[in-house]
Each structure stands twice: as C-alpha cells, then as structure tokens.
Amino acid sequence: MIYKFNNFELDTDNYRLLTNGEEISVEPQVFNLIVFLVQNKDKTVTRDEILDTLWKGKVVSDTSINNHIKSARKVLADDGVKQQVIKTIHSRGYQFIAETQEPSLNSTRRFSVPYKKILALFMVVFLVGISIHFLRKPDAEQSLPALHRIAVLPFVNIKPNTKTDYFGFALANQIIGELVYLKKLAVKPASSIRKYSAEIYDPIIVGKELNVDYILTGNYLNLDNNIRMNIELVKVSNNKLIWRDEQIKVTYQNAFELQDIVAQRVIDGLKIEFTTSELNRIKKDISTNPLAYEYYLRSTAYPLTTDGRKLAIEMIKKSIALDGNYAPAYAQLGNRSRRLEQFGLVDAGELSSSEQYYLKALSINPDLMSALAYLSMYYTETNKIEQALKLARKMSVINPNDANTHFTLGYIYRYAGMIDLARQKMEIAVAIDPSNPKFRSLIAIYANTGKYHKALKMTDLYKQGPFTLGWKGLLYRRLGEDEKALGYFNQVLELDKDGLWANVATFFKAYIQNDYKQGLQALQNLATFAHTDGETLYYLSSYYALLNDKNNSLTNLEKAINAGYFNYQFMASNSYFDSIKNDPEFKKLLKLAKAKHLDFKEKYF
Incomplete structure (x- = not known):
C-alpha cells in the first residue's frame, strides 16, 4: 500500500x-x-x-x-x-x-465473511511457519524485502591458455559491478566467486553452496580476434533453465560491450522491473579504449597477495595511461594500493595515496559503488568517520538492499561505539549474503559483547583459516578453556608464520604458558600491523594490559582513540583492562572516547 x-x-x-x-x-x-x-x-x-x-x-x-x-x-x-x-x-x-x-x-480486494475466516486461518498457519523459519536465520533478515539472489560464476575458457584465462573471472567481476546497482537483486561479490576460477564446477552445487536463487554461468572462446560466448541463467532450486544465449559474438577490440550485453540479458531474463535511474547507472562505466580495458580486466584477475597486488597495480597503470577517464580502474588501483600502504609494503612516494585514487574514481562517476565503499572504509580507519558515514549513506540511497552497504554502515557504527546499530547492520549483510567472507567481521561484535557461543557458531560458516581459527582461540580463551584455545592457536601458526594472526596466536600462547618475554616480543611484532588502524591499536592496547604493561597499554589506547576508534563501551567492558581500570589516565581516555561517541551520536541520530 x-x-x-x-x-x-x-x-x-x-x-x-x-x-x-x-x-x-x-x-x-x-x-x-x-x-x-x-x-x-x-x-x-x-x-x-x-x-x-x-x-x-x-x-x-x-x-x-x-x-x-x-x-x-x-x-x-x-x-x-x-x-x-x-x-x-x-x-x-x-x-x-x-x-x-x-x-x-x-486497490484492496474485498472478501465476504466466510472468506475472511478462511484467510485469517491461513494467515495464522502461514505466520507460524514464517516464525519457525526465521528462528533459523539472523534476526535482521526479518526486515529485509524480497530479493533475487544471484551469483555470476567465472566463465570457462573453452581453449585454456595463459594469455586469455584471465578473461573468465574478469568479465564476471565486471557484470557483478553492474548488477550491484539493481535494488531487487542481491549479487554475490567477486570475492565469493573468485575461488571457482581454477575449478571445474557443478553450477547447481555451487549455487547451493553460495545460497543463491540463480546462477549465471557459461563459457567463451577467443579465436581469430573474436570472442564468442555461450551463457545461461539457471534457477538453483529446481535446476530450471531460465534462458540460454548461444554464440554472443564481439570482436576482441569491443570486448567491453560484453558486460552490458550480458547484464541486459540477465535483466530481461528475470523479468523484473527496474527504475530508469538504476539502469542508467549501469551504463556509466565503459572504457573507450579496448587495450586499456584489457589491461584493467587482467588486473582484476590477479590474486589478493602482496605480489598479486603489485602486479595488478602495474597493469592498472598501463590501463590508465591509455584511458584516464575509466572510473573502475582508479577504484581498483586504490584498493590494491591500500593493503600495501597499511603494512608498509610500498616505498614512500612510489604511489599516490589510495584516497586520491578513490576520489579520482568518484570525480568521474560519483555513483561508483566500489569506490564509495572503499573510500568509506578508508575514512573509517583514518579518523574521518563523519566523511565515511556520508559516503555510506549515499550508498544506501543508491541501493538500500546491497549487502556491502549494510556492512559498511555496520563497520562505521562499530568504530563509533553504536553497538546495537553495528550489530543490526552487519546481521542484515550476513542475512543477504551469508557466505561473504568479508562479513565474518560480525564475529568481533558478538565476541566483544559477551556472545561467545554465537561468535563460535559463526566461525563455522566460513573457510577455516588464520582468521576463523584465531577467533576460535580467542573465544575459547574468553570461555576459560585454555587447552582448546592453545589447539586453535597452534593451527593458526601452522598456516601463518609471521602475519597478524600469527602474532596474536603467539602472544596468547605465551600468555597462557606464562612466557612474558615471548608475549612481549609478539606484541612488538603485532604493533607493525597496527600503526594506522584504530581498532587494531585498541586490541593491542588490551593485550598489553593483560601483561600489566600499563604504559604501552595507555599509549596504544590513546593512539586508537586519536585514530578514530572510540567504541568506549567495548573499552569499558573489556576485562583485559582490569589491571588498569582504576588508573586516572585510563579513566581520562575512556572519558575522551565516550565524549567522541556521544558527539557522533548527537550529530547523526
């Protein structure tokens, strides 16, 4: 109505x-x-x-x-x-x-009395069923509108070779970038489908793994300077073919046309009405130079490792040299540069700030969702939280049903100490896209609010790696089960020798085993990962407090607050700070965090 x-x-x-x-x-x-x-x-x-x-x-x-x-x-x-x-x-x-x-x-159909009674009885049964259904899902999902969940899988190269294999994932990534503007679709991000690039997969099995309604899949052949594609859209629940499009053909120089062609086929095939503004946004991100577009596509296919990021950056620079007005290239360059900046893996002056790349992307296309999300996260982590919120709210206007929009808002709210809102937003993100590894960050909210078993349950939703195993160790440590915690910390160290989670695991192993010297060394190593991010500085501060190292704890807590992390409720309730909670300097810092939180709350809520 x-x-x-x-x-x-x-x-x-x-x-x-x-x-x-x-x-x-x-x-x-x-x-x-x-x-x-x-x-x-x-x-x-x-x-x-x-x-x-x-x-x-x-x-x-x-x-x-x-x-x-x-x-x-x-x-x-x-x-x-x-x-x-x-x-x-x-x-x-x-x-x-x-x-x-x-x-x-x-506009409302009128029923006679008998029909009303039947309808009422039906609604009672229906609502009971829905209630049971929602008990199995995150609370936030109850407020979600109906969305069509779709995954665009990497396209298969009919004649595999190293020169053209990149195209399958890269094109899928571009189509995802276009469909994200459509409010009635929930599109799996590229991070969720990247792992299928090097696999022979069954689309229906993958669709069930990804918890989607539809799978877009297909293959391509690069032959005689032409690209031929066969694509199909399949409904996962009944393996029904919605449509198949055989022999889409474009010249290699016009490969950029494929993303629009395929996106339009999806829209037509699903028979969903979209607004003119949604469809117009899709058409903004087209490169005018075929070779620049090829370089850009190649960059997206490189892995998310340090070497992969450096190779991607070189490829994007080539793309931009040929076409300086293609917004996604600048957004991708900023994203690839950001990780290297955070951990000091790039020489000073070698690259512009990732912020400048994001801003350049948005100057070309102010509605580019990837650039809005990247820059919002960047601002959250660099003490510009009000600017971050402005960008995230713009994302919400463009597509209020986008999972990453909800997650981005939740991330901002967590830094600002808006715990209930942060949890709600991240739960909505997980409800829309349960398998997205980015959204596992919700574990931190559950852990910091004492919901340890709920956090543990969530760690099982994702691939077991240093992040999930590390959190299992931290959670069992909170529950007082040190032997279980040690087991998980050892698993972390088998997978990660010198990364962030390796140092967290080493510290807690040393703490449990009363090895103060080893614990202190692990924290000194961990500090190299925490020098710019307020939330990581907050955790580092709490770990120093566990060792009764008041000076280092207070120094890092002050850095965390000044870096834009002022979740004073987490700080006040964290038992790791028990050794310094009565210290006047700690109380002063807690008061500062609370003042920043209340100021943010007053301005925006």
Missing part, C-alpha cells in the same frame, strides 16, 4: 519512502516504526506496543526507542519541538498526526 502525507509517499509493499518523487534512505527499523505509526494513526501507541511489534520482545533500552523516534521525525522533516507528524502523548506514547491520504479501496 502507498500512504501519502505532506510531500511524502510511504510504499509498504516495496519498502520505500519518497519525498517529492525522490526515494530517500531510511534505516530498516526506522522505516518499520514509521509504517507502524501510520497504520495506527487513529490511536496512541505505547512504548510497549512499539517494543513488542518492532523488537519482538527483545531487551531494548529506552534510549534506543527514543533514538528511533528521533530518526523517524528527522526523516519526515519533523522534530521534537514542532511535532507536526509524530506527536508525543506524555506518559502514554506516540501518535501519527499528519493528514494522510488513505490507500484506495479499489
């Missing part, structure tokens, strides 16, 4: 709020609150009714409800003083008071 009031349209079927015809971004739970108030506009709704309807009996603070009311008013151009849309009925609750144009009766 569509409710109209003032200059707003509230579309409850498509989860949209528009003002003067333009869609605006709304937090999912704030949207749900507005809908609830509008649908009950003839009465005062109590705080308990809001709590029961929106949070389903969960424990939520009064402050959280107040913040959601404040956010709803802000979205609707109202505030607590004017109260022209949402009125506070003191000691009772709230009422929606704006004059509302009711949905037309013609």
Whole structure:
C-alpha cells in the first residue's frame, strides 16, 4: 500500500519512502516504526506496543526507542519541538498526526465473511511457519524485502591458455559491478566467486553452496580476434533453465560491450522491473579504449597477495595511461594500493595515496559503488568517520538492499561505539549474503559483547583459516578453556608464520604458558600491523594490559582513540583492562572516547 502525507509517499509493499518523487534512505527499523505509526494513526501507541511489534520482545533500552523516534521525525522533516507528524502523548506514547491520504479501496480486494475466516486461518498457519523459519536465520533478515539472489560464476575458457584465462573471472567481476546497482537483486561479490576460477564446477552445487536463487554461468572462446560466448541463467532450486544465449559474438577490440550485453540479458531474463535511474547507472562505466580495458580486466584477475597486488597495480597503470577517464580502474588501483600502504609494503612516494585514487574514481562517476565503499572504509580507519558515514549513506540511497552497504554502515557504527546499530547492520549483510567472507567481521561484535557461543557458531560458516581459527582461540580463551584455545592457536601458526594472526596466536600462547618475554616480543611484532588502524591499536592496547604493561597499554589506547576508534563501551567492558581500570589516565581516555561517541551520536541520530 502507498500512504501519502505532506510531500511524502510511504510504499509498504516495496519498502520505500519518497519525498517529492525522490526515494530517500531510511534505516530498516526506522522505516518499520514509521509504517507502524501510520497504520495506527487513529490511536496512541505505547512504548510497549512499539517494543513488542518492532523488537519482538527483545531487551531494548529506552534510549534506543527514543533514538528511533528521533530518526523517524528527522526523516519526515519533523522534530521534537514542532511535532507536526509524530506527536508525543506524555506518559502514554506516540501518535501519527499528519493528514494522510488513505490507500484506495479499489486497490484492496474485498472478501465476504466466510472468506475472511478462511484467510485469517491461513494467515495464522502461514505466520507460524514464517516464525519457525526465521528462528533459523539472523534476526535482521526479518526486515529485509524480497530479493533475487544471484551469483555470476567465472566463465570457462573453452581453449585454456595463459594469455586469455584471465578473461573468465574478469568479465564476471565486471557484470557483478553492474548488477550491484539493481535494488531487487542481491549479487554475490567477486570475492565469493573468485575461488571457482581454477575449478571445474557443478553450477547447481555451487549455487547451493553460495545460497543463491540463480546462477549465471557459461563459457567463451577467443579465436581469430573474436570472442564468442555461450551463457545461461539457471534457477538453483529446481535446476530450471531460465534462458540460454548461444554464440554472443564481439570482436576482441569491443570486448567491453560484453558486460552490458550480458547484464541486459540477465535483466530481461528475470523479468523484473527496474527504475530508469538504476539502469542508467549501469551504463556509466565503459572504457573507450579496448587495450586499456584489457589491461584493467587482467588486473582484476590477479590474486589478493602482496605480489598479486603489485602486479595488478602495474597493469592498472598501463590501463590508465591509455584511458584516464575509466572510473573502475582508479577504484581498483586504490584498493590494491591500500593493503600495501597499511603494512608498509610500498616505498614512500612510489604511489599516490589510495584516497586520491578513490576520489579520482568518484570525480568521474560519483555513483561508483566500489569506490564509495572503499573510500568509506578508508575514512573509517583514518579518523574521518563523519566523511565515511556520508559516503555510506549515499550508498544506501543508491541501493538500500546491497549487502556491502549494510556492512559498511555496520563497520562505521562499530568504530563509533553504536553497538546495537553495528550489530543490526552487519546481521542484515550476513542475512543477504551469508557466505561473504568479508562479513565474518560480525564475529568481533558478538565476541566483544559477551556472545561467545554465537561468535563460535559463526566461525563455522566460513573457510577455516588464520582468521576463523584465531577467533576460535580467542573465544575459547574468553570461555576459560585454555587447552582448546592453545589447539586453535597452534593451527593458526601452522598456516601463518609471521602475519597478524600469527602474532596474536603467539602472544596468547605465551600468555597462557606464562612466557612474558615471548608475549612481549609478539606484541612488538603485532604493533607493525597496527600503526594506522584504530581498532587494531585498541586490541593491542588490551593485550598489553593483560601483561600489566600499563604504559604501552595507555599509549596504544590513546593512539586508537586519536585514530578514530572510540567504541568506549567495548573499552569499558573489556576485562583485559582490569589491571588498569582504576588508573586516572585510563579513566581520562575512556572519558575522551565516550565524549567522541556521544558527539557522533548527537550529530547523526
């Protein structure tokens, strides 16, 4: 239904709020609150009714409800003083008071009494089934609109050779980049499908592994300066062929046309309506130089290792030299450079700052989702959190259903100490795309809020490597099961000899075994990974506190806060700081973090 009031349209079927015809971004739970108030506009709704309807009996603070009311008013151009849309009925609750144009009766089918009873009975059974279903999924998924989940798998080279093998993954990556603008699709990111580049795979098995509704797959042949492709879209649940397109053919010089051709075939095949603005965004990122496009595609296929990043950077530089107006090339250059910057793996002056590459990409295409996401994360980690939030909220306007948009917002909120919002946003990201390894970062929120078993359960969703094994060790250490923790730390060290998680594992092994010297050395090594990132500095600070090294703990905690990490609730509740919690300097730093958190909260919520 569509409710109209003032200059707003509230579309409850498509989860949209528009003002003067333009869609605006709304937090999912704030949207749900507005809908609830509008649908009950003839009465005062109590705080308990809001709590029961929106949070389903969960424990939520009064402050959280107040913040959601404040956010709803802000979205609707109202505030607590004017109260022209949402009125506070003191000691009772709230009422929606704006004059509302009711949905037309013609838009709602009318049933006779017997049919109503049958419908009511059906709805009871349906809702019970849905409730059971959602018990098995993250809480946040209940507020998600219906999305078509799709994975674009790397295309198979019919005649494999080292010169053209790159094309299969690279083209899939480009198609993913185009489909991400479409609000009714949830598209698996390139990171989720990269591993299938060197495999012979069964598309249906892969589709089930990735938890998607549709698989786009196919093959290609590069012959006589032409590229021929066969592609098909398959529904995973019943192995039904939605469509097959045989012998798409373009010249090698016009390979860039393929991403648009295939993306359009997907749109047509799914028979989903998309807005003109969504489709227009797809057409922005086309290189004008065939060789520049080839260099760019080759860069995307290099692995995410130090050597792979350096090779990719060289290839992107060649691409940009031929076409300096292709936005994705600058976004890719920034992303590949960022990791090298973080760990001091590039000589000073060898590259411009990754920030400059992201900004260049956005100057060419202000809506480029990859550049918005990369720059937002960069700003979060470099003490520019307000700029990060501005970019992430723009992503939410472009595609409010994009999993990476929700994750990016959650990441920002975690740094700012908005724990409930951070958890909610990351849970939504995981609900949309459960297999995306980037989203395993939600484990940190569960771990830091005492939900150790929930965090452990989440580590099993992902491939077992240093990250997941390291977290298992940390979580069992928190649960007091040191022997289990040692087992996982040993597994980390078998896989990672000198990386970040190797040093974390070495430290906790030394701590458990009372080897102070070895533990201190591990922390000194860990400091090389933490010199720019506030969250890593925070963890480093807490580990020094475990060793009763007050000076190093306070020094690194101050660095963390000054680097833009001010999650004071994590700091205040972390038992690793017990040895210094009564120290005046620690209290001073905690007060500083809290002040930054409250300032952020006041400005944006």
